[in-house]
Amino acid sequence: MFTRSLLLRPQALRSPQSFRLPPTLAQLIQNAPADTAEATTVHGWIKSIRKQKNVAFAVITDGSSDCGLQAVLVKDKSKDSEDLMRRLTNGAAVRLTGQLVASPGQGQSHELVVESGTKDSIVILGDCDPQHYPIQKKLLSNEYLRDNLHLRARTSSIAAMLRLRHTLTRNINHFFDSQAFHLVHTPIITSSDAEGAGEAFRIAPFASSAHPAASSPSPSPTTMQEFFNRPAHLTVSHQLHLEALSTALNRVYTLSPCFRAEPSLTSRHLAEFWMLEAEWAFIHTGADVNQICDFVEALLRSVVTPLLAHPSPPSPSSDSTSTPHPDLQTLWAANPSRHALLQKAFLTDTHKWWPRLTYTQAIDELTKASSPSRSSSPSTTPVQFTYKPEWGKPLQSEHERWLAEELIGGPVFITDYPASLKPFYMRANDGPASGTEEKGETVACFDLLVPHVGELAGGSVREERWEVLHSKLVQAGMVPSSPSPSSSSSPSSSSLT
Amino acid sequence: MFTRSLLLRPQALRSPQSFRLPPTLAQLIQNAPADTAEATTVHGWIKSIRKQKNVAFAVITDGSSDCGLQAVLVKDKSKDSEDLMRRLTNGAAVRLTGQLVASPGQGQSHELVVESGTKDSIVILGDCDPQHYPIQKKLLSNEYLRDNLHLRARTSSIAAMLRLRHTLTRNINHFFDSQAFHLVHTPIITSSDAEGAGEAFRIAPFASSAHPAASSPSPSPTTMQEFFNRPAHLTVSHQLHLEALSTALNRVYTLSPCFRAEPSLTSRHLAEFWMLEAEWAFIHTGADVNQICDFVEALLRSVVTPLLAHPSPPSPSSDSTSTPHPDLQTLWAANPSRHALLQKAFLTDTHKWWPRLTYTQAIDELTKASSPSRSSSPSTTPVQFTYKPEWGKPLQSEHERWLAEELIGGPVFITDYPASLKPFYMRANDGPASGTEEKGETVACFDLLVPHVGELAGGSVREERWEVLHSKLVQAGMVPSSPSPSSSSSPSSSSLT
Numbered sequence: 001m002f003t004r005s006l007l008l009r010p011q012a013l014r015s016p017q018s019f020r021l022p023p024t025l026a027q028l029i030q031n032a033p034a035d036t037a038e039a040t041t042v043h044g045w046i047k048s049i050r051k052q053k054n055v056a057f058a059v060i061t062d063g064s065s066d067c068g069l070q071a072v073l074v075k076d077k078s079k080d081s082e083d084l085m086r087r088l089t090n091g092a093a094v095r096l097t098g099q100l101v102a103s104p105g106q107g108q109s110h111e112l113v114v115e116s117g118t119k120d121s122i123v124i125l126g127d128c129d130p131q132h133y134p135i136q137k138k139l140l141s142n143e144y145l146r147d148n149l150h151l152r153a154r155t156s157s158i159a160a161m162l163r164l165r166h167t168l169t170r171n172i173n174h175f176f177d178s179q180a181f182h183l184v185h186t187p188i189i190t191s192s193d194a195e196g197a198g199e200a201f202r203i204a205p206f207a208s209s210a211h212p213a214a215s216s217p218s219p220s221p222t223t224m225q226e227f228f229n230r231p232a233h234l235t236v237s238h239q240l241h242l243e244a245l246s247t248a249l250n251r252v253y254t255l256s257p258c259f260r261a262e263p264s265l266t267s268r269h270l271a272e273f274w275m276l277e278a279e280w281a282f283i284h285t286g287a288d289v290n291q292i293c294d295f296v297e298a299l300l301r302s303v304v305t306p307l308l309a310h311p312s313p314p315s316p317s318s319d320s321t322s323t324p325h326p327d328l329q330t331l332w333a334a335n336p337s338r339h340a341l342l343q344k345a346f347l348t349d350t351h352k353w354w355p356r357l358t359y360t361q362a363i364d365e366l367t368k369a370s371s372p373s374r375s376s377s378p379s380t381t382p383v384q385f386t387y388k389p390e391w392g393k394p395l396q397s398e399h400e401r402w403l404a405e406e407l408i409g410g411p412v413f414i415t416d417y418p419a420s421l422k423p424f425y426m427r428a429n430d431g432p433a434s435g436t437e438e439k440g441e442t443v444a445c446f447d448l449l450v451p452h453v454g455e456l457a458g459g460s461v462r463e464e465r466w467e468v469l470h471s472k473l474v475q476a477g478m479v480p481s482s483p484s485p486s487s488s489s490s491p492s493s494s495s496l497t
Numbered sequence: 498m499f500t501r502s503l504l505l506r507p508q509a510l511r512s513p514q515s516f517r518l519p520p521t522l523a524q525l526i527q528n529a530p531a532d533t534a535e536a537t538t539v540h541g542w543i544k545s546i547r548k549q550k551n552v553a554f555a556v557i558t559d560g561s562s563d564c565g566l567q568a569v570l571v572k573d574k575s576k577d578s579e580d581l582m583r584r585l586t587n588g589a590a591v592r593l594t595g596q597l598v599a600s601p602g603q604g605q606s607h608e609l610v611v612e613s614g615t616k617d618s619i620v621i622l623g624d625c626d627p628q629h630y631p632i633q634k635k636l637l638s639n640e641y642l643r644d645n646l647h648l649r650a651r652t653s654s655i656a657a658m659l660r661l662r663h664t665l666t667r668n669i670n671h672f673f674d675s676q677a678f679h680l681v682h683t684p685i686i687t688s689s690d691a692e693g694a695g696e697a698f699r700i701a702p703f704a705s706s707a708h709p710a711a712s713s714p715s716p717s718p719t720t721m722q723e724f725f726n727r728p729a730h731l732t733v734s735h736q737l738h739l740e741a742l743s744t745a746l747n748r749v750y751t752l753s754p755c756f757r758a759e760p761s762l763t764s765r766h767l768a769e770f771w772m773l774e775a776e777w778a779f780i781h782t783g784a785d786v787n788q789i790c791d792f793v794e795a796l797l798r799s800v801v802t803p804l805l806a807h808p809s810p811p812s813p814s815s816d817s818t819s820t821p822h823p824d825l826q827t828l829w830a831a832n833p834s835r836h837a838l839l840q841k842a843f844l845t846d847t848h849k850w851w852p853r854l855t856y857t858q859a860i861d862e863l864t865k866a867s868s869p870s871r872s873s874s875p876s877t878t879p880v881q882f883t884y885k886p887e888w889g890k891p892l893q894s895e896h897e898r899w900l901a902e903e904l905i906g907g908p909v910f911i912t913d914y915p916a917s918l919k920p921f922y923m924r925a926n927d928g929p930a931s932g933t934e935e936k937g938e939t940v941a942c943f944d945l946l947v948p949h950v951g952e953l954a955g956g957s958v959r960e961e962r963w964e965v966l967h968s969k970l971v972q973a974g975m976v977p978s979s980p981s982p983s984s985s986s987s988p989s990s991s992s993l994t
Contacts, residue, residue, distance in 0.1 A: 015848045019795030021777075024677045024747065043779035045744075062779065063746035064677060093778075125779075126961065153745035162746060166679040173670060180521045180561060182663040188685075188754050189698075189769050201686075201724070203731075204701035206758075227698070227758055227768070234700075234731075247542075248650035249560035249659060250521065257685050257754065261703075261724055271724070272686050280518075281590075282540035282559065282622075298516030351512045464623065 024064035032100055032110050040100040042069060042112060043125070045154070046092050048137055051085065058088060060096065060112075063153070066160055066326045070108055071096055076117030084122055091128035091135060091154070097121045160327035164307070167325070171303040172255065172276060178302075179295075181251040181278065186241030188257060189232050199261040200233035201271075234259035238277050243462070246279035253278035268454070283461060289444040290356065292459050293413045296448060297354055300411075300456075305346050341451055345410040356413040357403070359442065363391050365407055366399055392418050395447075397454060404449040411450045416442040424472045426460035521561035529597055529607050537597040539566060539609060540622070542651070543589050545634055548582065555585060557593065557609075560650070563657055563823045567605055568593050573614030581619055588625035588632060588651070594618045657824035661804070664822070668800040669752065669773060675799075676792075678748040678775065683738030685754065686729050696758040697730035698768075731756035735774050740959070743776035750775035765951070780958060786941040787853065789956050790910045793945060794851055797908075797953075802843050838948055842907040853910040854900070856939065860888050862904055863896055889915050892944075894951060901946040908947045913939040921969045923957035 023031070025044060044062040054075050061068035073088070073096075075081060088094070098114035098121060105111065114121050134140075134148040135155060145152040152158045176183065189203065205224045226232065238254050245252045258275045283291055309322040324332070324339065332339040345354075357365070366389035372382040383406070387396045395403075395414070404412050419428060419441045426443035445460035463469050473479045520528070522541060541559035551572050558565035570585070570593075572578060585591070595611035595618060602608065611618050631637075631645040632652060642649040649655045673680065686700060702721045723729065735751050742749045755772045780788055806819040821829070821836065829836040842851075854862070863886035869879040880903070884893045892900075892911070901909050913926060916938045923940035942957035960966050970976045 016791075016795050016798050016850055017847060019791055021676045021748070021792070027677060063679075064748075095779075150741040151745070153742050159745060162681055162742070163679055166681065169680055170670065170674065173667065177667065179518045180524060182560075182660055183666055184659055184663065185754075185771055187769065189756070202701040202703070204699040206699075227760070244647040245650050245659070248648070248656060251518070251561075257682075259686070263724070272684065274682055282592075294513075294516055295518070298513050301513050350514060353513055 025060065025062045025069050026065035028100070029065075029067075029069060029110055036100065039097050040112065041095060041097045042071075043095050044068070044093070046088060046090055046094060046128075047154075048090060049088055051088075056085065056088065060094065063159060065163075066156060066330050067108070070103065070105065070111040071098070072111055072113045073122065074113065074115050076115070078117060081116045084116065084124070087124050087127055088122070089128050089130045089133070090137070091130070091133045092124060093126035093128075095120075095123040095125055156330050160330040164325070164327045164331070167307065167327075168303055169255065171306060172299070175299050175302045176253050176278070179251065181253050181280070182249050184242070184245055184249070184252045184254055185256060186235075186238045186245070186254055188235050188259075189228075190235045191228070191230055191232055192240055200236050201259050201261045203227060203232040203234070205231075236260050237275070239279070242277055242279040246281050250282065251278075251280040279462075289415050289446050289461055292461070293356060293415065293446050293448075294353070296446075296457050296459070297411075297413075301346060301350075304342070305350075308343055308346050338452060341410075345451075354411045354413060355408050356415060356446075358416040359395075359414055359418065360391065360416065362395065362399075362403055362414050363389050366402065369402070369407070392420060394421055400447075400449045400454055401451075404454075405451045409451070411448060411456075413446050413448055415444075415446045417445055417447075419443045422460070424476065425463050425469070427463045428468060522557065522559045522566050523562035525597070526562075526564075526566060526607055533597060536594050537609065538592060538594045539568075540592050541565070541590070543585060543587055543591060543625075544651075545587060546585055548585075553582060553585065557591065560656060562660075563653060563827050564605070567600065567602065567608040568595070569608055569610045570619065571610065571612050573612070575614060578613045581613065581621070584621050584624055585619070586625050586627045586630070587634070588627070588630045589621060590623035590625075592617075592620040592622055653827050657827040661822070661824045661828070664804065664824075665800055666752065668803060669796070672796050672799045673748075673750050673775070676748065678750050678777070679746050681739070681742055681746070681749050681751055682753060683732075683735045683742070683751055685732050685756075686725070687732045688725070688727055688729055689737055697733050698756050698758045700724060700729040700731070702728075733757050734772070736776070739774055739776040743778050747779065748775075748777040776959075786912050786943050786958055789958070790853060790912065790943050790945075791850070793943075793954050793956070794908075794910075798843060798847075801839070802847075805840055805843050835949060838907075842948075851908045851910060852905050853912060853943075855913040856892075856911055856915065857888065857913070859892065859896075859900055859911050860886050863899065866899070866904070889917065891918055897944075897946045897951055898948075901951075902948045906948070908945060908953075910943050910945055912941075912943045914942055914944075916940045919957070921973065922960055922966070924960045925965060 025042060028040070028042065042060060042062075044060040047059040047061045047068050049056060049058040056073040056075065058071045058073060059068040060071050073085070075085060096112060096114050097118075098112045100110050100112050103109060103111040116122055134144075135151050140155060145155065145158065153162060173183065203226075205226050236258055238256055238258070242252050242254060253276065255274060255276050257272060259272050260269070261271065262269050307325045307328055310325040310328075311322055323329075324343075328339075366385070369383045370385050370389060383402060385396070385398055385402075387393075387398065389395075389399055403414065404410070416429060419426070422443050422445055426445045429442045429444055443460060446458065447455050448457040450456045463472075470479070474481045522539060525537070525539065539557060539559075541557040544556040544558045544565050546553055546555040553570040553572065555568045555570060556565040557568050570582070572582060593609060593611050594615075595609045597607050597609050600606060600608040613619055630648075631641075632648050637652060642652065642655065650659060670680065700723075702723045733755055735753055735755070739749050739751060750773065752771060752773050754769060756769050757766070758768065759766050804822045804825055807822040807825075808819055820826075821840075825836075863882070866880045867882050867886060880899060882893070882895055882899075884890075884895065886892075886896055900911065901907070916923070916925060919940050919942055923942045926939045926941055940957060943955065944952050945954040947953045960969075967976070971978045
């Protein structure tokens with residue numbers, strides 16, 4: 001019944017285990033031999049082309065790295081070749097076959113020499129009309145690129161950003177793997193509200209008689225129906241689900257989309273963004289918020305440092321020193337000061353931990369710096385803050401900036417904020433914060449402040465004491481005051497978001 | 498101005514580079530020395546406990562692996578110890594300190610011997626009232642567990658599934674990394690509809706006068722406002738965005754949530770699910786859909802095979818053969834037949850590719866099997882199908898099941914479906930499908946059918962010829978028939994979703 005010959009695949013030469021896609025341009029250049037007699041075929045888009053009388057120089061890219069491959073296209077006198085040459089424009093997709101040779105030019109190790117007269121040496125896979133092609137060599141504004149979304153990743157800067165995001169994600173996953181965490185995916189559509197972290201988007205109810213996805217402007221209220229039988233929202237944070245999972249799997253994290261319906265047009269407010277969140281149980285004896293700070297710092301260093309100290313490709317003109325990742329250099333071309341700051345924070349004193357201040361100490365420093373009478377160094381001009389630093393009040397952006405950029409000049413953890421400024425589930429400190437006089441109740445939490453960024457991460461030890469949690473819920477009027485025993489155990493745990 | 502002493506952290510003994518969280522139970526057991534005089538401290542939840550007169554046996558888990566650690570709790574005569582023992586119940590969170598020794602019992606390499614009288618040898622971090630604790634040792638139904646969502650990951654099967662999902666995700670990322678793909682995140686909230694892949698959820702407009710997230714049942718139509726100034730939906734597929742990105746970065750993939758508002762309660766319809774999608778440009782010369790099948794098969798083998806052939810921990814009683822991952826064994830305990838099937842598909846003939854049939858060949862096989870007169874082996878009973886197999890009609894679930902489960906007995910690729918059954922963007926085959934008579938126009942696509950699963954993956958070569966695409970759009974009445982040149986180039990590309 002079953003015809004075996006149907007299943008033969010003569011073209012299958014490699015085994016499933018050794019499958020590899022053909023090399024990308026980045027791989028080809030990295031592994032290119034010094035010289036070879038074999039013809040090399042490459043695929044890509046023309047990023048730029050400069051035509052001379054007998055030769056044309058084209059930079060070919062396939063998106064695999066920031067540096068393309070220079071192709072030297074040697075012209076032929078034939079009419080066909082002339083036509084072909086005319087069709088070689090910015091943005092055209094091509095297949096080129098030629099000799100990969102060591103480049104005599106600067107800034108590239110290899111170039112591809114293509115004889116245009118040879119059969120199939122130049123194949124145009126997709127023409128590109130330069131009159132209508134929006135991606136030009138000059139610097140294009142972000143606004144202009146937003147109107148050409150489908151092609152904007154063909155610019156060096158957007159492509160560099162996308163590749164960096166990929167690398168950062170990979171480094172994040174590697175770090176959590178090394179610490180025995182499990183990556184989990186928790187629900188996006190939810191009926192729970194995570195501690196009012198922000199306004200939630202609502203899934204629209206639909207008119208039961210109509211098409212569920214129909215966007216009729218005003219369905220009659222009598223036919224409105226919820227898809228899930230009750231109002232559903234997009235999650236603003238995965239924290240609640242992670243907390244539940246960490247009481248079973250212990251170390252869990254997620255890198256997932258979150259949604260906040262905040263009608264605010266600033267660089268710090270996005271309707272949709274991906275957030276890294278983690279929770280783990282069992283902080284060891286004598287634990288405090290510093291253990292979480294250690295974790296966050298180790299995470300960030302393991303993610304960022306390899307990008308700053310990227311091994312350079314071996315070349316005769318340079319030592320094998322490390323330089324920033326080429327994609328970072330592309331992004332920094334317009335902003336070298338950030339480069340210097342990141343290098344200072346990550347590459348100097350790598351054996352030392354980043355500074356940490358309690359909130360109380362931070363308020364003291366801010367107060368000293370802004371009031372001349374209390375300044376420790378009378379020669380210093382007092383700092384002018386719009387908001388007076390005051391214990392019990394939130395740190396304003398100007399305070400956070402001053403702490404990270406002026407006082408420390410790098411990343412700084414601020415710990416042990418007043419309980420009144422933080423949510424109920426953060427663990428109340430037993431005594432006054434270390435090294436300071438008693439100022440009232442504080443909680444075991446941190447914010448990580450970074451120059452030019454502001455708050456990059458935050459987290460806390462979770463309150464695990466049932467009586468403390470219960471009394472807070474009673475205070476908030478969320479449960480009646482008669483106690484009933486908890487049905488599940490929650491050991492002291494910690495998290496960062 | 499800046500007080501250096503504030504920044505000293507006497508507890509920071511390790512450097513940021515060498516940071517490690519304490520070992521999990523899984524790591525502790527894996528790296529445990531044969532015998533040690535040092536006391537070992539573990540944290541976890543009591544999964545089960547059996548109390549005898551002078552000793553209690555507790556299985557402790559911290560979620561890091563399927564196998565917990567057995568703790569032998571040696572009782573003390575004191576009143577305190579009695580009280581402590583009473584509080585050791587299923588679900589309680591504990592810290593235990595004792596001697597980790599080679600276990601004389603079956604099924605475990607080590608056990609922890611704890612003397613209950615010693616100070617701090619048993620610390621209860623969280624009590625658990627057995628009367629109210631829903632997770633018991635007996636098998637609990639999925640329905641019951643759904644009513645106890647926050648604790649269901651404490652069951653062996655749910656925890657095993659979550660850990661497996663983590664491992665699968667990691668293996669997927671490793672494979673795409675090895676093939677020089679970039680992981681990208683494309684928008685979830687969108688105004689575009691991906692080829693009508695399913696009904697889309699709509700973001701609710703809000704009443705401009707009210708709170709944006711307020712769920713008032715029937716806001717007056719005059720005040721209704723879109724958050725993004727036009728109707729917004731949740732994405733049903735990331736394909737369109739990936740296609741655009743692949744014309745710049747070439748190899749891109751995403752593992753992201755997708756949403757479909759299909760009011761259908763089957764195991765194949767979820768309102769929210771994570772989907773793996775990939776696109777890449779530049780299929781090499783002579784390319785056909787088989788190159789994509791090669792890729793998909795290599796991907797699945799690299800992701801699944803390590804789970805099936807998991808290196809066993811060394812033990813005196815067994816050779817160092819490989820066995821399925823312990824979490825797979827947990828899930829398979831109730832369903833051994835799937836185990837055998839997966840092993841057959843992945844571990845036998847590992848140098849051979851999975852069978853591939855064109856749609857035309859599949860229809861022939863289905864027809865032969867169901868009609869006695871045309872059957873090649875007269876002794877075989879014809880297969881009874883509810884739907885008659887017919888060229889040009891979709892393959893029904895019963896047909897797909899028969900092909901994968903009966904004809905092949907493992908995964909099978911069905912390629913080159915009729916164009917009428919597939920979306921417009923799949924590449925039209927130039928000639929008749931190989932090895933069969935001409936049956937009409939087919940497209941270079943595939944579905945991967947897997948026993949007990951059905952269609953696990955699908956994909957196609959994308960139509961890159963501008964004239965072909967344009968004439969299809971004209972046919973569909975989506976553009977006027979006068980041609981205008983394309984402004985961007987699209988080389989032949991491929992994808993799987």
